[in-house]
Amino acid sequence: MRQALHAEWTKLRTVAGPGWLLLAAIxxxxxxxALAANAISCPGxxxxxxxxxxxxxGIYLGQAIVAILATVAISGEYxxxxxxxxxxxxxxRWRVLSAKAILVGTATLVxxxxxxxxxxxxxxxxxxGHGIDPAHGYATLSLANGSVLRAAAGSVLYLTLIALLSLGxxxxxxxxxxxxxxxxxxxxxxxxxAQAVGDADWKRHLDQISPMTAGMYVQATTDLRSLxxxxxxxxxxxxxxxxxxxxxxxxxxxxxxA
Amino acid sequence: MTMLAPYRSLQxxxxxxxxxxxxxxxxxxxxxxxWVIGMLVGLLLFLGLGVLTTKGSQCGIQPTGxxxxxxCPAPPTGPGGEFVSDAFYFVRQPLAGNGSVTVRVTxxxxxxxxxxGVPAGRSGQSLLAxxxxxxxxxxxxxxxIAASTAQGSAYAAMMVTGDHGVRMQWDYVDDVAGMAGKVSxxxxxxxxxxxxxxVIRGYDSADGTHWMLVGTATLTxxxxxxxxGLFAATPGYTAISNGLGTTSxxxxxxxxxxxxxxxxxxxxxxxxxxxxxxxxxxNINANSLxxxxxxxxxxxxxxxxxxxxxxxxxxxxxxxxxxxxxxTFVGMIAVVVIGVMFITAEYRRGLIxxxxxxxxxxxxxxxxxxxxxxxxxxxxxxxxxxxxxxxGERLLRESGNPIIPTSALTEVRIVVGTAALLAVxxxxxxxxxxxxxxxxxxxxxxxxxxxxxxILAVISGILPTGAEDWLLRITPAAAFSVQxxxxxYPQVFAQYTPANGYFPxxxxxxxxxxxxxxxxAFALAVFMLHRRDA
Numbered sequence: 119m120r121q122a123l124h125a126e127w128t129k130l131r132t133v134a135g136p137g138w139l140l141l142a143a144i145x146x147x148x149x150x151x152a153l154a155a156n157a158i159s160c161p162g163x164x165x166x167x168x169x170x171x172x173x174x175x176g177i178y179l180g181q182a183i184v185a186i187l188a189t190v191a192i193s194g195e196y197x198x199x200x201x202x203x204x205x206x207x208x209x210x211r212w213r214v215l216s217a218k219a220i221l222v223g224t225a226t227l228v229x230x231x232x233x234x235x236x237x238x239x240x241x242x243x244x245x246x247g248h249g250i251d252p253a254h255g256y257a258t259l260s261l262a263n264g265s266v267l268r269a270a271a272g273s274v275l276y277l278t279l280i281a282l283l284s285l286g287x288x289x290x291x292x293x294x295x296x297x298x299x300x301x302x303x304x305x306x307x308x309x310x311x312a313q314a315v316g317d318a319d320w321k322r323h324l325d326q327i328s329p330m331t332a333g334m335y336v337q338a339t340t341d342l343r344s345l346x347x348x349x350x351x352x353x354x355x356x357x358x359x360x361x362x363x364x365x366x367x368x369x370x371x372x373x374x375x376a
Numbered sequence: 377m378t379m380l381a382p383y384r385s386l387q388x389x390x391x392x393x394x395x396x397x398x399x400x401x402x403x404x405x406x407x408x409x410x411w412v413i414g415m416l417v418g419l420l421l422f423l424g425l426g427v428l429t430t431k432g433s434q435c436g437i438q439p440t441g442x443x444x445x446x447x448c449p450a451p452p453t454g455p456g457g458e459f460v461s462d463a464f465y466f467v468r469q470p471l472a473g474n475g476s477v478t479v480r481v482t483x484x485x486x487x488x489x490x491x492x493g494v495p496a497g498r499s500g501q502s503l504l505a506x507x508x509x510x511x512x513x514x515x516x517x518x519x520x521i522a523a524s525t526a527q528g529s530a531y532a533a534m535m536v537t538g539d540h541g542v543r544m545q546w547d548y549v550d551d552v553a554g555m556a557g558k559v560s561x562x563x564x565x566x567x568x569x570x571x572x573x574x575v576i577r578g579y580d581s582a583d584g585t586h587w588m589l590v591g592t593a594t595l596t597x598x599x600x601x602x603x604x605g606l607f608a609a610t611p612g613y614t615a616i617s618n619g620l621g622t623t624s625x626x627x628x629x630x631x632x633x634x635x636x637x638x639x640x641x642x643x644x645x646x647x648x649x650x651x652x653x654x655x656x657x658x659n660i661n662a663n664s665l666x667x668x669x670x671x672x673x674x675x676x677x678x679x680x681x682x683x684x685x686x687x688x689x690x691x692x693x694x695x696x697x698x699x700x701x702x703x704t705f706v707g708m709i710a711v712v713v714i715g716v717m718f719i720t721a722e723y724r725r726g727l728i729x730x731x732x733x734x735x736x737x738x739x740x741x742x743x744x745x746x747x748x749x750x751x752x753x754x755x756x757x758x759x760x761x762x763x764x765x766x767x768g769e770r771l772l773r774e775s776g777n778p779i780i781p782t783s784a785l786t787e788v789r790i791v792v793g794t795a796a797l798l799a800v801x802x803x804x805x806x807x808x809x810x811x812x813x814x815x816x817x818x819x820x821x822x823x824x825x826x827x828x829x830x831i832l833a834v835i836s837g838i839l840p841t842g843a844e845d846w847l848l849r850i851t852p853a854a855a856f857s858v859q860x861x862x863x864x865y866p867q868v869f870a871q872y873t874p875a876n877g878y879f880p881x882x883x884x885x886x887x888x889x890x891x892x893x894x895x896x897a898f899a900l901a902v903f904m905l906h907r908r909d910a
Contacts, residue, residue, distance in 0.1 A: 154832075157843035175838050178831065182824040186816050193816065197724055295720065295815035296414075299713035302820060306827045307705055309835050311425055313875075314702035316433030316695065316777070 122217035139187040140229040147180030151237035155244040170269040170339040173241020188284035193294035230277035265339040272336030286363025305330040329359040397744035418710025422703035426764040429702040430771035447776035452527035454548040463685025464609030465670040471604040475643015476570040483635040486511035488613035489628030511538035515610035517634025530595040532576035534567040544578035546593035551867040554580040554590040574598040608683035612663030629665040633682040695777035700768025715805030720815040750799040757795030793858030807897035829853035845880040857886030
């Protein structure tokens with residue numbers, strides 16, 4: 119297993135793409151978060167806003183970049199034929215997938231932590247200047263606050279789970295364009311469909327099974343009662359999707375010719 | 377010395393016109409099974425999601441004491457075919473032919489409930505006891521001439537309003553401003569409506585001698601006797617919590633009371649008496665109070681009229697046909713994947729070198745690809761929308777929804793616009809694929825570029841309304857305004873936000889934003905295709 123990990127680490131390290139993608143994910147997450155925090159202003163106070171969630175808006179974009187990284191980690195091997203070499207070197211296919219999952223997951227975890235910290239810092243600086251401050255009844259955004267810490271740590275885990283979900287789907291589909299289309303469809307379509315459905319019960323159920331909507335509940339710090347799931351349950355839904363995708367991807371990897 | 381003719385091949389020269397290029401690209405498209413299947417899967421998912429969302433939009437009411445759920449009743453339709461609210465208190469006499477109504481309004485007061493609708497089992501004065509005094513911005517009292525007292529009939533009215541001065545309104549959608557400022561005993565408003573055949577003119581005045589023409593309305597169906605007189609109405613109280621995207625509205629019923637004197641009606645028969653009636657509507661979201669608290673008093677030449685409801689377009693009831701097209705997004709993802717692969721697959725397989733050797737003018741190659749892709753996508757999108765709109769309308773009706781009436785032209789715009797939107801998305805994907813050459817990157821860039829602004833602006837509720845509007849003006853997501861059918865009315869207070877289906881740009885203007893993005897990406901792609909080695 120150590121050798122498999124080492125091999126995957128070498129692949130990740132020696133290609134320019136992953137490094138740029140991780141950097142892009144950090145920058146995109148922080149910039150979009152800062153722009154969203156900057157757009158919010160509530161001079162009069164009394165706005166229904168969730169400061170932590172607003173500063174973490176960048177996750178909506180960051181997850182797309184993380185998905186590219188994780189998809190290409192496996193589909194890139196199929197498009198270049200590298201996969202045959204990989205499987206010759208490590209015939210235990212589950213081991214190959216596990217090594218990839220650990221590497222991609224760790225890389226996302228680290229860069230996700232940087233991105234989330236940058237977002238929270240930007241939110242803290244910007245929201246204070248826009249009327250979301252202690253003078254108007256909002257606590258300053260701080261990781262010492264339990265629910266803000268949950269939102270931040272949860273967002274890092276969210277990005278990691280998105281990477282694992284994408285890896286599983288790409289292992290099953292193999293083609294990078296189709297895989298990324300399926301991943302983004304799975305993430306972005308659920309909320310759009312839930313909004314288009316008029317019936318409140320249907321909407322609630324769709325939100326409960328949607329990997330993105332439910333997963334993002336972990337960012338909520340205000341008005342938790344209005345959510346159909348608790349924050350950690352929501353992240354659990356995404357984890358179930360990721361586990362399912364990895365399982366299906368691993369089984370197909372095991373059963374099919376490369 | 378003999379002259380040698382230069383060598384000429386006996387082969388006829390190959391036709392390298394644009395037509396052959398198109399044919400070559402079409403052959404590539406139709407012979408890759410994955411793309412054809414992808415197109416069909418996209419089409420089926422488009423329809424599947426459309427069926428899911430329309431079937432999942434139940435609208436029903438349960439009458440008290442009944443276990444049966446009935447379909448939501450359709451609101452009345454106005455002369456222009458739109459859904460309207462038509463509930464008010466009407467104090468009237470029949471106007472036989474030409475004539476006029478003149479009044480002086482000395483006050484407009486009101487009561488409103490801040491806690492939801494009308495409490496069950498309460499009526500009369502006990503209902504009003506718990507209410508807060510105050511008028512709504514669009515509380516109205518004044519004079520009206522209507523074609524009949526039936527719901528949705530043509531009318532013209534002059535009125536004073538809570539916050540919007542004197543207005544002349546007719547046929548629900550037309551609204552013209554008269555004198556500004558609030559009415560009071562010290563600054564009363566004189567209002568006059570004159571009828572000549574089916575033409576109604578509205579005038580206002582501060583003193584009853586100097587009259588200003590506010591507007592002229594030609595009403596259809598105004599023949600013979602027309603009920604004319606005084607009215608009062610007010611939409612319910614609506615509080616919208618502060619500014620951000622997650623605005624939620626709550627409120628309750630309201631009552632408006634107008635005080636009138638110097639009432640004169642020219643053209644009515646001498647024997648006629650003033651007769652009061654609450655015109656009630658069945659609009660579900662109307663928030664109007666029961667007839668028992670509405671009414672009028674008459675003593676000396678003075679009248680007070682109390683009414684609830686509204687005479688205006690109904691912007692809250694019914695399902696719009698654009699709701700049938702939620703599947704556009706899944707169709708879009710499918711065509712973006714195919715559009716990107718249409719060029720990146722050539723790079724991956726090395727086919728691009730053959731393609732460019734056969735047709736060295738690279739711009740034309742990309743143009744031919746774009747034409748083929750756009751044509752295929754447009755046809756597929758058209759088929760999907762042509763099936764989905766009528767099917768979805770039927771399913772929405774079966775789920776108990778009244779369908780908001782739309783003109784045939786609007787339906788054509790939605791269907792053609794959806795197909796065109798998908799076709800332009802495909803071209804944008806092709807251009808981005810040419811620029812980036814990497815399929816995963818290109819698909820993610822295009823999908824996130826279109827869908828993400830839409831989610832942030834329409835669904836997430838994170839951003840303030842101003843930022844939402846800007847996202848829908850400058851990003852490719854603006855194009856979805858081509859599917860929008862709802863009209864905002866300044867004379868009706870409601871949340872005209874993207875989440876409720878009101879986009880900041882006009883339908884084709886929003887579509888033009890996407891076209892501009894696609895054109896810019898395409899121009900850049902042609903430029904880079906020339907500059908780079910394949």
